[in-house]
Amino acid sequence: MSATATTQVFPTFAEVYQGFAGQIGMLREMAPTPTKSDDQRLQGAVDTLIEETNAGEAVWLESCIHCGQCTSACHYFQALGDAKYAPMRKMDLYRRVYRREISPLRWLHRLVTKAVELADFEDAVPLIYDSCSECGRCTMVCPMGIDTASLVHHMRSAMVAAELVPPELAALRMEQLHQGTVFGSSPEALKNMVDTIRERAGVDIPLDKESAEVMVLSSAVDLVANGNGLLATARIMNHISVDWTICSDGFESANFGLLSGDMSLWKKQSDPIVAAAKRVKAKTLVIAECGHAYPALRWNPMLRSGALPFEMMYMSEFLGKQAQAGKLRLKPMEGKVTFHDPCKTGRRGGAFDEPRSVLKAMNADLVEMPNHKEYNWCCGGGAGIFLLADATELRDESFKIKIREVDETGADSVVVSCASCRLNFESGRQKNHWDKRVESLVELTAAHLIDDDVAVAPAAGAAS
Numbered sequence: 001m002s003a004t005a006t007t008q009v010f011p012t013f014a015e016v017y018q019g020f021a022g023q024i025g026m027l028r029e030m031a032p033t034p035t036k037s038d039d040q041r042l043q044g045a046v047d048t049l050i051e052e053t054n055a056g057e058a059v060w061l062e063s064c065i066h067c068g069q070c071t072s073a074c075h076y077f078q079a080l081g082d083a084k085y086a087p088m089r090k091m092d093l094y095r096r097v098y099r100r101e102i103s104p105l106r107w108l109h110r111l112v113t114k115a116v117e118l119a120d121f122e123d124a125v126p127l128i129y130d131s132c133s134e135c136g137r138c139t140m141v142c143p144m145g146i147d148t149a150s151l152v153h154h155m156r157s158a159m160v161a162a163e164l165v166p167p168e169l170a171a172l173r174m175e176q177l178h179q180g181t182v183f184g185s186s187p188e189a190l191k192n193m194v195d196t197i198r199e200r201a202g203v204d205i206p207l208d209k210e211s212a213e214v215m216v217l218s219s220a221v222d223l224v225a226n227g228n229g230l231l232a233t234a235r236i237m238n239h240i241s242v243d244w245t246i247c248s249d250g251f252e253s254a255n256f257g258l259l260s261g262d263m264s265l266w267k268k269q270s271d272p273i274v275a276a277a278k279r280v281k282a283k284t285l286v287i288a289e290c291g292h293a294y295p296a297l298r299w300n301p302m303l304r305s306g307a308l309p310f311e312m313m314y315m316s317e318f319l320g321k322q323a324q325a326g327k328l329r330l331k332p333m334e335g336k337v338t339f340h341d342p343c344k345t346g347r348r349g350g351a352f353d354e355p356r357s358v359l360k361a362m363n364a365d366l367v368e369m370p371n372h373k374e375y376n377w378c379c380g381g382g383a384g385i386f387l388l389a390d391a392t393e394l395r396d397e398s399f400k401i402k403i404r405e406v407d408e409t410g411a412d413s414v415v416v417s418c419a420s421c422r423l424n425f426e427s428g429r430q431k432n433h434w435d436k437r438v439e440s441l442v443e444l445t446a447a448h449l450i451d452d453d454v455a456v457a458p459a460a461g462a463a464s
């Protein structure tokens with residue numbers, strides 16, 4: 001049975017995408033304008049890089065041998081064939097700052113290199129935001145093990161200080177800074193969605209329980225646009241009879257601190273989630289299908305996550321562990337399927353086997369793409385790039401790699417477990433009149449539950 005064959009409770013994901021794309025278009029007008037002088041912005045950017053450069057960053061900046069192996073590993077270079085998109089080029093400005101300000105030979109570099117200007121940071125914006133999804137694929141082939149994605153993240157941090165964050169991310173950063181959430185979502189929107197799910201689908205969501213073994217996060221996209229995501233999550237949690245809750249003071253997976261490069265917002269946005277999980281005495285925190293939300297919490301250097309009294313799991317990991325424990329009773333799924341590993345939870349998170357365990361529990365005819373798991377190609381929309389109008393060509397052209405990879409499997413559908421990947425796939429599917437179904441792992445799982453006769457809406461944007 002396909003997820004698309006079930007009764008519709010909320011709009012299809014194809015409709016969700018259409019509405020969401022309209023909202024994104026308005027973000028540019030909502031972006032803040034710079035408030036500091038050019039000198040302050042430049043100094044702020046340089047100071048940020050000095051502050052964030054530790055031994056690891058210094059080694060990476062020193063050790064590039066310009067061998068060029070990373071170049072063809074990057075989907076943005078592959079997309080346009082322009083050498084400026086080579087991963088090693090994305091470190092150039094950081095290296096210049098490092099050499100002039102921090103390196104042991106800075107006295108020499110100051111004599112022989114040009115001082116860094118604000119215009120250099122302006123010129124670097126397309127490299128730091130539009131053409132690096134921080135996917136980590138280039139690191140897989142780098143003989144020196146240089147983590148370009150991490151260096152790009154530090155550059156994003158500098159861009160915040162330079163007030164050069166692209167307008168879409170800047171607008172959402174400001175919304176999250178002031179409202180605590182994004183896209184107009186709120187605790188009231190969560191309560192409304194919980195009530196709507198109960199009324200339309202007859203599924204109860206234990207909102208704001210005093211204590212629970214499992215605390216689940218949602219996301220703004222699920223609350224304001226895609227009710228199917230939270231509905232599917234609730235159906236699975238109820239199916240496995242776990243003691244769970246969702247908290248109205250810590251539900252938002254999305255973190256525009258991480259995406260923009262704003263370290264203090266990254267922490268500020270994570271704190272209420274951690275506080276809520278501690279308060280309800282959760283043993284497990286399940287992070288919704290929102291790829292960047294996983295590193296935002298799991299790898300947040302300011303949280304000391306290893307010392308927290310609960311375990312963090314991405315949704316696909318949680319589902320996989322339930323499948324491996326035999327707790328998910330699933331009907332077999334029809335058709336050939338392939339799985340897209342989200343960069344942040346796969347290559348940079350290690351969750352490869354768990355989502356495949358869920359598909360196996362559905363007896364799925366899984367065919368892997370030529371490049372999968374650690375070598376999976378990014379879909380092109382990660383790290384906030386899906387939202388950036390200036391990145392449209394890079395994003396659309398790089399998605400063609402994904403189309404080729406999926407087509408080569410002969411699969412009827414591709415399963416994703418990240419809302420950002422899913423939006424980007426849906427965009428690519430519609431723009432290219434692609435005949436594949438794009439399914440969310442959590443919605444697909446809910447649509448195949450046995451002994452659960454509550455109908456659920458389609459999990460995917462059905463092929464048109």
Ligand code: SF4
Nearest residue numbers: 064065067068070142
């Ligand atoms: S593969 Fe590594 S060492 Fe070679 S150019 Fe790229 S970053 Fe530098």
Ligand code: SF4
Nearest residue numbers: 074132133135136138
């Ligand atoms: S991290 Fe990914 S997107 Fe960024 S330079 Fe490397 S391969 Fe390209």
